Amino acid sequence: MRIVIAEDSVLLRAGLTKLLTDGGFEVVEAVADADALLRAVAVHRPDVALVDVRMPPSHTDEGIRAALVIHHEFPRVAVVVLSQFVEERYATDLLSVRTSGVGYLLKDRVAHVPDFLAAVRRVAAGGTALDPEVVAQLLVRHRSDPRERLTPRESQVLRLMAEGRSNNGITAELRVSHSAVEKYISSIFTKLDLPHTDSDHRRVLAVLRYLRP
């Protein structure tokens, strides 16, 4: 899988390049700011772009804006946004254009190498990967609150669904049986008045549409 990296810290740029190369990705270019990222994406048309949020010149939300440009201009390029902090508002912006082939993760997550590589692959394949932190923020922002009717276990499952996990992923994470997970999900969908769907991506979409303030 071909990937472009945009990260202004020299140290992390080198580290991410090594991590992804070892993980079987082909790093076609690693750049230090958003303009260079957009040029690199235009030239290489990678499968996925890994983008830091705070980059020169203003060190605010360059990465988010660049990701939105990529979504609009290169719809086939998936984007994983990485940041020291995740913000619900940035997530809402990112998901406003499309909800597939998009990820938003804390930089902390790169420390768990296999999970991180799996998340990047999932996004590159058209899935989603939202950081648990940002999902928690989205849940806080949800105004009307039928969530209170969810049991703690159901809330956990909803959270994992919003992160983009499949039924198998949720089964592994919670160490419960496959049928139990299916029961939780069915119960959540009923309580939240969501349409029942099978595809992981459409599930995430439904959850997010529900969570969005």
Next chain:
Amino acid sequence: MTAAHAVSSWRVVLHTLVGLPLGVSGFVLTGVLPIGAAYCAGWSLLYAAPGDRPMTGVFVLLAVVAPGLALAAVGRLAAVQRRRFRALLGAGIPAPARPARGRLIAYHLLALFTAPVFAVVAVAAPWAAARVARADTALARALLGPGRRAELSMRVESLARSRADIVAATDAERRRIERDLHDGAQQRLVSLAMNLGMARAGLAGTPGPAMRAIEDAHDEAVEALAAMREFVRGLHPAVLDDRGLDAALSGVAARAPLPVRLRVDVPVRCSPAVEAIAYFVVSEALTNVSKHAGATHAEVAVHRAAGRLRVVVTDDGRGGASTGGDGTGLLGLARRAAAVDGTFALHSPVGGPTTITVELPCGS
């Protein structure tokens, strides 16, 4: 006035002697000249013989010019007098913001009489020099200075300005530290955790103490990273500048260890300093709730009305909170609110619930 105490008696004598000619010229310029000229002009017009017309003309001209001259002299002479006080007695008398001519003229007219009295006492009774200096300065301050009320309001203005500067400087400093940590220590920690993660993943399944050491180091690096993130975000979140208070509070509410209901309605943004303080108030109040209140729920409501930003944090805990020195951080909240002319109110009966209300100026 305090400066006058330290002044040696010969300086007081010199000061009062210099005051004599100044007193005379003040009286002449502001009193004798305009009134005298008007009197002479009037007298000449009424009684002068036809042969004295040129003289009458001169008097009339003088009567017309003298008041303007007097008014021009009032300010200049007052400045000279103030300089005399500063140079010889070390007493700084600030000029009033709006010139109060009446008081200045009164001083110049009075000086004809007070100057010789002060001079005589200072020369004849050197031991009373300090009192002379004090009385002289008090009189000058009252008539040449801005006046008590104006002086206080000037002082309040300058204090308010310097306090706003300090608040802004503190705010800027927090941003700078946040930025430094974000670009420095945080990136290094991410890199460290990533390298340890790669080592751990690469050696997965290898038994032995070396592997355990790597696992421990990796776990600790990840924990350090989370602690650092928590700390840095508490300093000043970048999203606060970028997207405002509403966006920044999501993170605070989500990270609180208890369920928080968040309602924000701030259609217009406040000043950066006020936004930073409001953010700090919510963050600190929720930390406080989770540490001390024993609450199961908290609610944060932020809205703007009538030029004020109102922040209300409520919890269903045990109550009994106070701003006393028990390290609950509530005193810090009250102080930060007060620094921008905000108000802080705590309602926390024993048994709960606790409500913290902070109102901050948010100009319309």
